[in-house]
Amino acid sequence: MSKNFDVVVIGGGPGGYVAAIRAAQLGFSVACIDEWKNAQGGPAPGGTCTNVGCIPSKALLQSSEHYEHANHAFADHGIDVKGLSLNLKQMLARKDTVIKQNNEGILYLLKKNKITFFHGRGSFAKAEGGAYQIQVALAGKDKGAEAITGKHIIIATGSNARALPGAEFDEKQILSNTGALTIDAVPKKLGVIGAGVIGLEMGSVWRRLGAEVTVLEALPTFLAAVDDQISKEAHKLFTKQGLNINLGVKIGAITAGKKGVTVEYVDAKGDAQKTVFDKLIVSIGRTPNTNGLNGESVGLKLDDRGFVAVDDDCKTNLPNVWAVGDVVRGPMLAHKAEEEGVAVAERIAGQHGHVNFNTVPWVIYTSPEIAWVGKTEQQLKAEGIAYKAGTFPFLANGRARALGDTSGMVKFLADAKSDEILGVHIVGPVASELIAEAVVAMEFRASSEDIARICHAHPSLSEATKEAALAVDKRALNF
Ligand code: FAD
Numbered sequence: 003m004s005k006n007f008d009v010v011v012i013g014g015g016p017g018g019y020v021a022a023i024r025a026a027q028l029g030f031s032v033a034c035i036d037e038w039k040n041a042q043g044g045p046a047p048g049g050t051c052t053n054v055g056c057i058p059s060k061a062l063l064q065s066s067e068h069y070e071h072a073n074h075a076f077a078d079h080g081i082d083v084k085g086l087s088l089n090l091k092q093m094l095a096r097k098d099t100v101i102k103q104n105n106e107g108i109l110y111l112l113k114k115n116k117i118t119f120f121h122g123r124g125s126f127a128k129a130e131g132g133a134y135q136i137q138v139a140l141a142g143k144d145k146g147a148e149a150i151t152g153k154h155i156i157i158a159t160g161s162n163a164r165a166l167p168g169a170e171f172d173e174k175q176i177l178s179n180t181g182a183l184t185i186d187a188v189p190k191k192l193g194v195i196g197a198g199v200i201g202l203e204m205g206s207v208w209r210r211l212g213a214e215v216t217v218l219e220a221l222p223t224f225l226a227a228v229d230d231q232i233s234k235e236a237h238k239l240f241t242k243q244g245l246n247i248n249l250g251v252k253i254g255a256i257t258a259g260k261k262g263v264t265v266e267y268v269d270a271k272g273d274a275q276k277t278v279f280d281k282l283i284v285s286i287g288r289t290p291n292t293n294g295l296n297g298e299s300v301g302l303k304l305d306d307r308g309f310v311a312v313d314d315d316c317k318t319n320l321p322n323v324w325a326v327g328d329v330v331r332g333p334m335l336a337h338k339a340e341e342e343g344v345a346v347a348e349r350i351a352g353q354h355g356h357v358n359f360n361t362v363p364w365v366i367y368t369s370p371e372i373a374w375v376g377k378t379e380q381q382l383k384a385e386g387i388a389y390k391a392g393t394f395p396f397l398a399n400g401r402a403r404a405l406g407d408t409s410g411m412v413k414f415l416a417d418a419k420s421d422e423i424l425g426v427h428i429v430g431p432v433a434s435e436l437i438a439e440a441v442v443a444m445e446f447r448a449s450s451e452d453i454a455r456i457c458h459a460h461p462s463l464s465e466a467t468k469e470a471a472l473a474v475d476k477r478a479l480n481f
C-alpha cells in the first residue's frame with residue numbers, strides 16, 4: 003500500500019469524510035484518518051454528527067415523539083391505546099442501530115471511492131519536500147503507528163462539548179451531549195443548562211418520556227439568534243408543553259452527590275435558588291478540537307478562541323493545509339462542514355469551490371420544529387435595511403389541520419424596494435423540510451412574488467410558505 007497520498011484528511015466526520023469522497027471523485031489518491039471507536043473498539047466514522055450528535059438525537063426525537071403522540075394525540079384521531087408503556091432499553095438500542103447503519107454506510111462509501119481509511123489518531127510529524135508527514139497512532143487490536151505523507155492536508159477534527167468550570171462531565175450525573183443520549187432510566191427531575199439547540203432538543207426528548215425538565219439559560223432573551231417573532235412563539239409553545247424555561251440566570255456552584263446534582267443559581271429577579279436534579283445536561287456550546295493534532299510541530303496557527311485560523315477559502319497559514327467544519331469559524335453545523343469539505347476538495351483541484359454563508363439553513367428539531375435562513379427582522383432593523391414582512395399561520399392551513407399540528411407560522415422578509423427575499427423563518431410542523439424551498443429561492447435571489455406565483459400542491463404544508471410570500475404583498479388568500 004502506498005503511504006504517499008495527494009490528500010490526507012484528518013477526521014472522518016461530515017466535514018472530513020465528505021471532503022475525502024469529493025477529492026477521490028476528482029481523481030486524487032486520498033487517505034482519511036478517524037479515531038472514533040464503537041462499543042467494540044472498531045472504527046465508527048461519521049464523527050460527532052453520526053455518533054453523538056445529529057443522527058442519534060434525531061432518532062430519539064422521533065421515538066419520543068411517537069411515544070408522546072401515542073400518549074396524548076392518538077385519542078383525538080379515534081385511536082385508543084391501552085396499556086401503553088415505554089421500553090427505553092429498546093428505544094436506545096434502536097438509536098444505536100441507526101448509528102451503526104450510518105457508520106457502516108460511511109465505511110462502504112470510503113471503500114467505494116477507493117479512499118484508504120486509517121482507524122486511529124493522526125498528528126502532524128513534520129513538513130518536508132512540499133508535503134506533510136502525518137503520524138497515525140492506530141486504534142484497535144493491531145495498535146502501532148504508521149507514517150504517511152500528504153501533499154494536501156485537510157483538518158476536519160471537529161469539536162467537543164464545553165464544560166462549566168468546576169463541573170466536569172462525568173457522563174453519569176453531569177452529562178454532555180454524549181451522556182444525554184444514553185440515560186438508561188427516565189430521570190424524575192432533569193436539569194439543563196443552556197437553552198440552545200442541544201438543550202431544547204434533548205430537553206424535549208426527556209420531557210416527552212416523562213422527566214420534569216428545568217432549563218437554565220444565562221441570556222435574558224430566548225433563542226437570541228432566532229427571529230424575535232418566531233422565538234416568542236416557540237417559547238410560548240415549549241412552555242405550554244411543560245418545559246420549565248428560566249432565562250437570565252447566573253449559574254453558581256454545581257455539586258454532584260448521592261442524592262443528585264445540586265445547582266445553585268441566581269434567577270432573573272436576583273433571588274438565590276438551589277435545585278437538586280437527578281441528572282444535569284450541560285449544553286452551553288462547543289469548543290474546537292485540536293487535541294493531539296500536534297499542529298505546533300509545523301507552526302499551524304490557531305485563532306484566539308482556539309479554532310484553526312482560516313481565510314474565506316478554508317486555507318490555513320500553512321501552504322496546502324486546509325481546515326473545515328466545527329474546527330474553524332462559522333456555524334457548527336454538519337451541512338456547513340460538508341459544504342466546506344466539498345469546496346476545499348474542488349479548490350485543491352483548481353476549481354472554484356464556493357460556500358454561501360448567507361444561505362446556510364438552521365433547524366432546531368423540537369416539536370414544532372424551528373427553521374430559518376437569511377436575516378432576522380431584528381438584524382434587518384439593526385442594519386437599517388428597509389423590508390416588508392409577511393406571515394401565515396399553520397392554523398389556517400388545511401394539511402396542518404388534517405395532521406392535527408397547527409402550531410406556528412411561516413414568515414417572509416423581503417427587501418422593501420426590490421422584493422428580494424432576505425430571510426424566511428418557520429416554526430411549525432416539518433419546518434426542516436419546508437425551509438429547503440426558501441434556501442433554493444434565496445440562492446437564486448428570488449423575490450417573494452416569485453414564490454407567491456409558484457403553484458404549490460394542495461393540501462400541503464408548503465402552501466403556508468406560498469401564503470406567507472403572498473402576505474408580503476398583503477394578499478394572502480386563506481387568512
Ligand atoms: P466532527 O463531526 O466532530 O468529526 C470530527 C472527527 O474527527 C471525529 O470523528 C473525531 O473523532 C475525529 N478526530 C479528531 N481529531 C482527530 C485526530 N487527530 N485524528 C483522527 N481523528 C480525529 N448539526 C446539524 O447540522 N444538524 C443537526 O441536527 C445537528 N445535531 C447535533 C446534535 C448534537 C447533540 C450535537 C453535539 C451536534 C449536532 N450538530 C448538528 C452539529 C454537528 O454534529 C457538527 O456540526 C458536525 O459533526 C461537524 O462536523 P465535523 O466533520 O467538523 O466534525
Ligand code: NAI
Nearest residue numbers: 196197198199200201219220221285286287288334365366
Ligand atoms: P448553543 O450555542 O446552541 O447554545 C448554548 C446556550 O447556552 C446559549 O443559549 C447560551 O446563551 C447558553 N449559555 C452559555 N453559557 C452559559 C452559562 N454559563 N449558563 C447558562 N447558559 C449558558 O450550544 P449547544 O446547545 O451546546 O449546541 C452546540 C452547537 O451544536 C450548536 O450551536 C449547533 O451549532 C450544534 N447543534 C446543532 C443542532 C441542529 O442543527 N439541530 C442540534 C444540536 C447541536
